[in-house]
Amino acid sequence: MKTPMIGLFGCVAAALAVLALGAYAQQAPNANREPGPQISVDGYTYTQLQLFQRNVGAADDQSTQFPAHKIIGNIYYVGTTSLASFLVVTPQGNILIDSTYERNVAVIQKSVEQLGFKFSDIKILLGSHAHADHMEGDALVKQLTGAQVMAMAEDVPALEAMKPEGKPHPIDRVLHDRDEVKLGGMTLVAHLTPGHTRGCTTWTMKIRDSGKTYNVVIIGSMGVNPGVKLVNNSDVPNLAEEFTRGFKVMRSLPCDVPLGSHPGMYRMQEKYAKLKQGDPNPFIDPAGYKIEMDIDEAMFHAVLDQQQKASGGGAGL
Ligand SMILES: [Zn+2]
Numbered sequence: 293m294k295t296p297m298i299g300l301f302g303c304v305a306a307a308l309a310v311l312a313l314g315a316y317a318q319q320a321p322n323a324n325r326e327p328g329p330q331i332s333v334d335g336y337t338y339t340q341l342q343l344f345q346r347n348v349g350a351a352d353d354q355s356t357q358f359p360a361h362k363i364i365g366n367i368y369y370v371g372t373t374s375l376a377s378f379l380v381v382t383p384q385g386n387i388l389i390d391s392t393y394e395r396n397v398a399v400i401q402k403s404v405e406q407l408g409f410k411f412s413d414i415k416i417l418l419g420s421h422a423h424a425d426h427m428e429g430d431a432l433v434k435q436l437t438g439a440q441v442m443a444m445a446e447d448v449p450a451l452e453a454m455k456p457e458g459k460p461h462p463i464d465r466v467l468h469d470r471d472e473v474k475l476g477g478m479t480l481v482a483h484l485t486p487g488h489t490r491g492c493t494t495w496t497m498k499i500r501d502s503g504k505t506y507n508v509v510i511i512g513s514m515g516v517n518p519g520v521k522l523v524n525n526s527d528v529p530n531l532a533e534e535f536t537r538g539f540k541v542m543r544s545l546p547c548d549v550p551l552g553s554h555p556g557m558y559r560m561q562e563k564y565a566k567l568k569q570g571d572p573n574p575f576i577d578p579a580g581y582k583i584e585m586d587i588d589e590a591m592f593h594a595v596l597d598q599q600q601k602a603s604g605g606g607a608g609l
Contacts, residue, residue, distance in 0.1 A: 327341045328341055329595055331590040333586045333587045334583045336583070340595055346556040347374070348374055348554065353373035354372055354396075355395060355399065356372055357402060357403060359564070361564060363378075363575050364499055364506060364508070364575050364576070365500050366381045366478070366500075367499055369560070370404050371390070371400065372399060374556065375425055376553050376554060376560075377389065377391065377403075378510060378551065379407070382475050386414050386415065386416075387414070388433065389417075389510060391426075392429055393425055394432050394456040395429075400429075400433075412436070414433065414439045416439055417437075418473065420492070420493055420494075420495070421447060421492040422454065422491060427443075431455075431461060432456075434462045440464040440465060442482075443465075443466065443467060443491070444466075444493045445468055445491060446490040447489055468484075469483065469484035481495070483496060483541050484538075486535070486538050487531065487539075487592075488516075488517075489513075490528070492512040492513055495509075496508065496510075496545055506548040506549050507545070507548045507549070509545050509551065511551065511557050511584065513553050513554070513557075514589070516592050520595075522595060522596045522599050535592050539589050539592070542585055543585060548578050549576055550580055550584060552584070558577070558581075558584065559580065563575055
């Protein structure tokens with residue numbers, strides 16, 4: 293495992309031993325390989341562990357370049373097979389959302405350049421949430437581009453603890469719920485959708501394509517990772533309430549084009565295959581957004597029920 297050590301997670305070895313997924317950064321230290329509860333939504337059936345694995349993929353998927361491609365209008369995919377990174381292109385420079393692991397920054401740079409853009413034109417770096425597989429590379433991206441790094445206030449403590457090879461995590465602007473980030477005629481809105489992390493951020497923007505305007509939603513994450521305690525969580529006693537608040541926000545967002553911090557959240561690979569066959573643009577998928585929220589919310593309730601029963605009931609919500 294080539295994953296660099298970071299200070300935030302003391303139980304790296306234990307997490308790797310039990311998971312062997314290369315995704316320790318998303319794990320509570322007591323993560324285990326229990327399948328967890330199972331849910332079925334619209335023909336999709338997952339256990340908690342399978343839903344997690346759908347998102348993070350295999351260890352190789354996290355670092356393997358996925359073909360860089362235009363999604364719609366001026367938003368492009370520049371991430372790996374299982375870790376999303378998006379580039380929003382404007383006449384005044386570009387915005388990158390999610391640097392992913394530091395070791396992936398070179399992969400992202402390659403994708404940006406293969407699309408014909410300059411990496412140094414990235415002026416703003418945003419993130420989905422304070423887990424290393426999404427934001428560990430921020431310091432390196434800033435070093436290479438000089439981009440302004442912006443992060444949701446509630447995620448700042450976790451980001452400050454994220455120091456790959458000792459590099460402090462850069463934060464140039466602290467964001468609050470529904471703050472706007474503007475560049476070159478684009479407005480991105482930061483929605484606080486907590487639960488997965490305290491400051492988990494779902495980005496929305498309007499994208500023009502072929503004379504039409506589309507609401508794009510980049511799902512921060514509404515997943516309950518294996519090992520996370522929704523009940524009797526001493527670090528975040530109201531974690532279940534935070535998730536509930538997150539789902540309420542997610543449900544309120546108009547969405548034509550769902551995207552997400554992991555491509556599995558919007559079935560990128562299926563859609564990319566269709567994209568190659570021509571129109572209509574398969575990334576326009578409002579129904580897919582609702583199904584993904586139904587999946588995530590069903591799993592949240594299943595995990596909460598299981599943990600409440602195990603604790604004798606009454607705790608949590
Ligand atoms: Zn995460």
